[in-house]
Structure formats: structure tokens, C-alpha cells
Amino acid sequence: MSKFDIEISEVGPRDGLQSIAPIMTTADKKRWIKALADSGIPEIEVGSFVPAKVLPQLADTAEITQFAKTIPDLTVAVLVPNLRGAEGAIAAGADKITIPLSVSETHSLKNVRRTHEQMLQEVREIRALIDTLPVAERPKFEGGLSTCFGCTLEGNVPEDKVVRIAEALMEAGCDEVGLSDTTGFGSPLQVRRLTQKVWDAVGKQNLTGIHLHNTRGQGLANALAAVEVGLTTVDASMGGIGGCPFAPGASGNIITEDLVFLLESMGLKTGINFERMMIAREILQQALPGNIELYGFTPDAGLPKGFAMATPQF
């Protein structure tokens, strides 16, 4: 019996902290990441290998990655925007590196000033770099299909375009692709339809994860659609921090705590101990700079009377 039915990938240390101007100390990040792992969260996106002047909040990503790698059984994921970032990620020992590619080229040009072809060239170079490593040391290399449910600049993003970019990412050397509702445009129908279309193009084993936002309150409804259609990794952020760097304070990411309750209430094991997750939340609340308000309904309400987590509590 597997420990997980659904793997939650906690993105708060990267997506959450990059959205908050004040900088969490390296020591606090380590405490928080350790507590997250202790609660049973199987994967944590611990940072992003971008220049410190772009995101000073994540300037310690190499050190954090190395620290996280000392935690047993934790998948240490990082974001990289390009080959240079991948070099840093590999040097630090990351288990998984994700390069986001905006399916909306307007968004790609605005965000990273690169065309699709330029981004695909980065992917090819990262693949070549990874292939120089011994097989056992190669990180998993994911291409993130950003803005694949719609774009704040372009509006509708055609699904056939998402499929083409997914194929191009795989051809350029990614091990897998992931769906990302960067803008919070997605609906449950889109989640199902797009998952199926990308599966048809690149194979079911090569798309297992989704990154959802709660921009219009639809995050957990979309997560429900995602896990029921058969995706098995769902990104979420403790306290719902982050997900929307251009709208500080707005809840962007779906909330880890509420996602865990939703999944466990359906009998889906996340491998997470609820009380320990609350300890990690407490550490985050204490360490989070800038008096940012944490979101989350389940932490306020507590678990229902008589509720049994599907995950055996350790």
C-alpha cells in the first residue's frame, strides 16, 4: 500500500516567499522546511535559481537546497529560468528542476524576455548538461506549461497550442511536463480536457502534476477535477501565500492545509500528519516577515468532530 494517493508539492518556500517583499531569514526557512518535511509533505519547492538582484528573497536558494537535501525521503524541487539556473540547481543537488515556459508568448516575452524558441533552446542545453551526469545523479527535469488555462495579456490560450508546447518541451529534453494555471483562469472542465489532450500527445506518464491558483475561489474545485481525472501531484502553498507576485496580499496559490483536508476527507492519503502540519504553519506564522496574513479555513475550524484522516497519523 503506497504511502500516498496524491503527492502534495509544497511551493510556499519558493512561490510564497518570492511574492513577499521582506526577506525571511535563511535560518527560519530551514526551520520551516524541516517542519514541513516532518509533517510528511513529500516534495517541497525550496527556491528558484534566479539572480539575487531579481529576487533577493530567494538569494539563499543554493544553501537552502543543500540543507533540504539532508532531510531523508524529501524530494527537493527548485525552479530554474534558464541554463545558468540549472547549473546552480545541479551543483546544489536538487532532485527536481522545473523550467516554466509561458504558453502565451506575450507573457513569456514580458516575464523572461524570451521567445518560445529561446526557451526551448535553454531546455535543450539543460538536457545536455543533465546527460553529462551519472544516471543516478540526474535530477528529474520538468517543463512547466505556464498560463496554459489563459493569460492576463492574451486572454484565451488555445488548447492546441498548449499541446504543441508540451510536445516541444518533451522533444527538447524534459522528462515530464506540468500544467500551470498561472492566472487563475481555469475551470474544472478545462482541467479535465487539457489533461486528456496533453496525455494523448505526450503519454499519461509524462504529465502527472498541476499547479493551480485560487484567484477566483475555484482552486479546490479544480484540484478535485484534477485528482479525479488522474493527476497525482498537486502544488499548494501553506497559508495560501504567494501565487500572485503582482498583487501583494492576494491569495493566489491553493492552500495546502485545506487541500489536505479535502483529499483526506475523500479517503485519499496524502501521507501528511495534520497536527505536525499545524506546527509547520505556526512556525511559518512566526517566521513570515511583514505581518502577512495566512489563509486557510481548516486551521481555523479544526478537523470535524470524529474525523479520521485517511493517512495513518504518525
Added chain:
Amino acid sequence: MSKFDIEISEVGPRDGLQSIAPIMTTADKKRWIKALADSGIPEIEVGSFVPAKVLPQLADTAEITQFAKTIPDLTVAVLVPNLRGAEGAIAAGADKITIPLSVSETHSLKNVRRTHEQMLQEVREIRALIDTLPVAERPKFEGGLSTCFGCTLEGNVPEDKVVRIAEALMEAGCDEVGLSDTTGFGSPLQVRRLTQKVWDAVGKQNLTGIHLHNTRGQGLANALAAVEVGLTTVDASMGGIGGCPFAPGASGNIITEDLVFLLESMGLKTGINFERMMIAREILQQALPGNIELYGFTPDAGLPKGFAMATPQF
């Protein structure tokens, strides 16, 4: 082509306002209800026929009901706790009256100091009263299955008990029953399973509605499950007000604005004009006493660029 795929029943004027200690003026209630109806919301629960000393916030329910009845095409719903309340509702001309019955008898005794049998006797007497009216003047009479997903006092509520109470309500004279997740315990699996079990017992045509809470953030995921299993009426509250009278400020009800976005994003017509709904929200914000914060992600984020409502906008 029907105007609606899903009918939203707005419960804010009853469930929302009863949860807030300060009292909204009768004039403001009328303005808000008119604006809600103008936005296309097909059904509004405008109040509760309870003694004014119990809920002074709803003391003007008779006047509000009479006012709402002057609005064309609006279904005017009210809550009644007993025969006496039903007499008031019928005198005021309500189109639909709902008597809530807590499937958890502990909760029933604590909340209305009545056993199940005493509540069923009220139902029989209300049925007898309704049957004295000319057929065209009879309100629809619903039995609300409160705490049917679990109880803060009893914990688990057996599904077979929900089914038995649903049958008993129909036998005692209700025209239909509705599911109510009073405590915010429900999961999408429970929503589907319980809907099917009650359908099997009382017939699909006699259970069409559900009242969900967002206590643990699961509200819209449960709504997704509800509409996809085939329920067609979903309660919601503008700004998410109410739903949890014993925890002021807590978001209990699911948020009308976000539910509308979710449904319309799936191509399900609610009959609602989004901009007019925002006007109704603005009126609520101005009229709401006590500086209560309105919830709602979609009002903050706005509709996605290029988004087309499934409902033709009037």
C-alpha cells in the same frame, strides 16, 4: 432553451443577516433584495419567521416577504421553524417555505428544543394548513436535512439515518427535501453518495437542492460534485456572509459571486448578469451594518480577460 442550468438560491438576507448582530434597516434590505433580483438571481431566501426576540435582525421578515413578492419572476423563499412560522409565511405570501430538521437529534434538541417526532408533527400540521389553501396559492414546502453530513455535537451522522428522515419528511407532507451541510463537514464523495441514497429513497424529483458551507474551504469543490451528480439548486450567500452564527466573522456559506464564476466557467448558465451582481454587492457593502468584511475572490480579481459568461448578459 432554459434560462438556467443551475438555480442559485441566495440566502444572504436570511442566513447572512441573522449571523450579524447589528440590524440592517428594512429599507436597505429591500434595496439589496431588489438589486439581487435585478441581477437575475432566481430565488432569494428573504427571512425567517421566528419570534423577533430570538432573531431581531429578521423581525421585519413579513414586510420583506411582501415586498419581495412584488418583484416579477422571483421565487421568494423563507425559513420557518414551526407551524406558527408557516402561518406567518403563508399570510405574507411566500412562494417556498423550508423547515429545517436536524438529522442529529442532539443538535435538534439543542437548537430548537424539539425531538424528531415533534418536528415531524409540525410538518404534518403545516401540510394540513397548506392543504386548506387553493392549489394555486400553495407555497412549495421543503424539509431541510440539517447536519446531514455530520454534526459538531454527535460527529458522524449515519447516512441511513439521513435517508430515514428524508422519507419521514416526505411522508409527513413535505413536497421535497434538501441536503444541508450545516457544519461544513461534507466531502465531494459524501455529496454524491448521499444524494444518490436520498434519490433512491424519495425519488430524484424530490431532492434537487443543496446548502453547502465553506467551513474548511471545501465549499466550491462540494458544489462542483453536487451540480455534476445532478442537483440543480445551490444555496449561496453574497459576500459569503453568514452560515455560522456561533462563530462571528467566520465564512460559513459558499460565496455567491465565486459560485457564479465557477458555474459559468463550466458553461452552466445561472441566468445572472455579472455586472449587476457586482452592483448588488456594492449595495450590500454599503448597507451591511457592523463593518463586516465581504468575502469573494472573483469580485477582487474580476472576470478573466476574454471571459464570456455562459448566461447571455442582459
